[in-house]
Amino acid sequence: MAPEFSQTAPLEAPALGEPYLLTPGPLTTAYxxxxxxxxxxxxxxxxxxxxxxxxxxxxxxxxxxxxxxxxxxxxxxxxxxxxxxxxxxxxxxxxxxxxxxxxxxxxxxxxxxxxxxxxxxxxxxxxxxxxxxxxxxxxxxxxxxxxxxxxxxxxxxxxxxxxxxxxxxxxxxxxxxxxxxxxxxxxxxxxxxxxxxxxxxxxxxxxxxxxxxxxxxxxxxxxxxxxxxxxxxxxxxxxxxxxxxxxxxxxxxxxxxxxxxxxxxxxxxxxxAEGGVAARGARYTQNRDVMVAGMKELGFETLLSDQWLSPIIVTFFCPADPNFVFSKFYDLMKDKGFIIYPGKLTVVDSFRVGCIGRMDAHVMRRVVEAAGQSLAEMGVTSAAPPSAALDERSKLAA
The missing domain is CATH 3.40.640.10 (Type I PLP-dependent aspartate aminotransferase-like (Major domain))
Known part of the structure; x- marks a missing residue:
């Protein structure tokens, strides 16, 4: 387990009103x-x-x-x-x-x-x-x-x-x-x-x-x-x-x-200065844990079981709700200051949220808030994935 990341003050925001890059690189960098x-x-x-x-x-x-x-x-x-x-x-x-x-x-x-x-x-x-x-x-x-x-x-x-x-x-x-x-x-x-x-x-x-x-x-x-x-x-x-x-x-x-x-x-x-590999990994792990917990509260499900989740990037199933359209969700998230990543899977519809870059748990809570607002603006009442996607996950992970 990575050591607990103890930072309490938020990291500085990106320069010049830039959006946060929730991607596995390029990513948000310090000024x-x-x-x-x-x-x-x-x-x-x-x-x-x-x-x-x-x-x-x-x-x-x-x-x-x-x-x-x-x-x-x-x-x-x-x-x-x-x-x-x-x-x-x-x-x-x-x-x-x-x-x-x-x-x-x-x-x-x-x-x-x-x-x-x-x-x-x-x-x-x-x-x-x-x-x-x-x-x-x-x-x-x-x-x-x-x-x-x-x-x-x-x-x-x-x-x-x-x-x-x-x-x-x-x-x-x-x-x-x-x-x-x-x-x-x-x-x-x-x-x-x-x-x-x-x-x-x-x-x-x-x-x-x-x-x-x-x-x-x-x-x-x-x-x-x-x-x-x-x-x-x-x-x-x-x-x-x-x-x-x-x-x-x-x-x-x-x-x-x-x-x-x-x-x-x-x-x-x-x-x-942050503390090397251990401290960087701890911050990213906290980013992941805060973001995943919040997204699950909204109804999203991760592609992977918790055992295999990395502190780098997390894949989520797209909601089954017919009002959910990823391209619209992407644009709404970008309007709120967050650029997320499309899925790269062939089996199911998905998208990805990165945990790395000059971001911390304060930012990840805002990511979850923006995701909830975006779902509401799209008229999505449930972020739950198609049952077939969960069945596929269970079958292949067995």
Whole structure:
């Protein structure tokens, strides 16, 4: 359990009347993070090289690497760029990947493997359940050709926080290598290498660290970085080449997102001042608990059982009431200062509410109030989902 978050005073509101982004990133950022982007930086200048070194050090401090076995490599682009860079760089051309999927991002990893032309197999758990350690163990025992496993830390299409520790145990005990897409969890959910010995992981600037979009980063074993030379299918997504250049010159190989880096360093400083991973996770957990309790009081139901709810984003069934139209609900919520997220499921109609970003329980209570007002304005008398949706949840979760 995350420690209790004890803040009593509300966090500052977004600048200039901006709406809150109730999404899994981009997300609402602090005003000081925005301010950090007001200066221009020379990408080859010594000051910017020092900034790059600083962000790498600060990120490594979050994984508990006491032995210095890991290094951090920033990569330009969105999170999916970084996932592709990781898969293309650390999986050799004759390797084989077990892809663990329970939503859109696991399936995207499998699609990436198709594009890379690398061998892979898939465990697809659907929208309601996580892959479990015993399933991974059985798959690895059945196929000795598998060299790597990729797992999604938090599958934000449904909101499931996957049991990464037991997956890691299954992979590590069988001598295989774990790759982690921790895009939406790193910085708020512990990912210490002493407990979860992964080969490499990726995350993004605009998630739980509360920076802005523009780059992501790979944290990997130095031995894996060295072994990755020559593996990549891509010039720009070659993690080894980026790492080697940064180690030699302190520079990015190609034009870096200078303003985004400056904002990210400010966000990292705020993350540390808040209390690091534990405190950030506690605030997000309280955000989730306050919001979910309030939405249930309105009659909404979560897609997932409480056991699998992440502190990152929560998926709710759309109400069965014929007066409920998501696009109208979205517009009404936006008018009240909150941008929510459409659903990303194929089985049922749903929408998502994010818990991350520069928000706290005071904001989440206002979210619930806005949702209640929006239902009333639409003439929705019950937020209860279709009985078929609940039946499907019960059947698949059994």
């Amino acid at each position: 000081s993070v925005k301010q950090a982007m007001l200066r221009d930086w020379g990408s080859w200048d010594a000051d910017f090289r020092a900034m790059t070194a600083d962000l790498r050090r600060r990120l490594l401090a979050l994984i508990g690497d006491d032995k210095g076995d890991y290094d951090c490599v920033p990569i330009q682009g969105s999170g999916s760029f970084c996932v592709e860079a990781m898969l293309g760089s650390f999986v050799p051309k004759d390797g084989k990947v077990l892809v663990l999927a329970n939503g859109a991002y696991g399936l995207r990893a499998a699609q990436t493997m198709d594009y890379l032309g690398r061998a892979h197999t898939l465990i697809d758990k659907g929208d309601y359940l996580p892959p479990r350690g015993d399933e991974v163990a059985a798959a690895l025992d059945a196929d000795p050709a598998i060299t790597h496993v990729i797992a999604i830390h938090c599958e934000t299409s449904s909101g499931i926080l996957n049991p990464l520790a037991e997956i890691s145990d299954a992979v590590h005990s069988r001598g295989r290598k774990l790759l982690v897409d921790s895009m939406s969890a790193f910085g708020a959910v512990p990912l210490e290498v002493g407990r979860i010995p992964y080969e490499a992981m990726v995350s993004s600037a605009n998630k739980c660290i509360e920076g802005v979009p523009g780059f992501g980063f790979v944290i990997a074993k130095k031995t894996a970085l060295e072994a990755a030379k020559g593996n990549s299918h891509s010039l720009s997504l070659d993690v080894h080449a980026q790492w080697a250049t940064m180690e030699k010159t302190g520079q990015w190989r190609f034009t870096p997102p200078t303003h985004v880096v400056a904002a990210f360093i400010e966000a990292l400083k705020m993350h540390e």
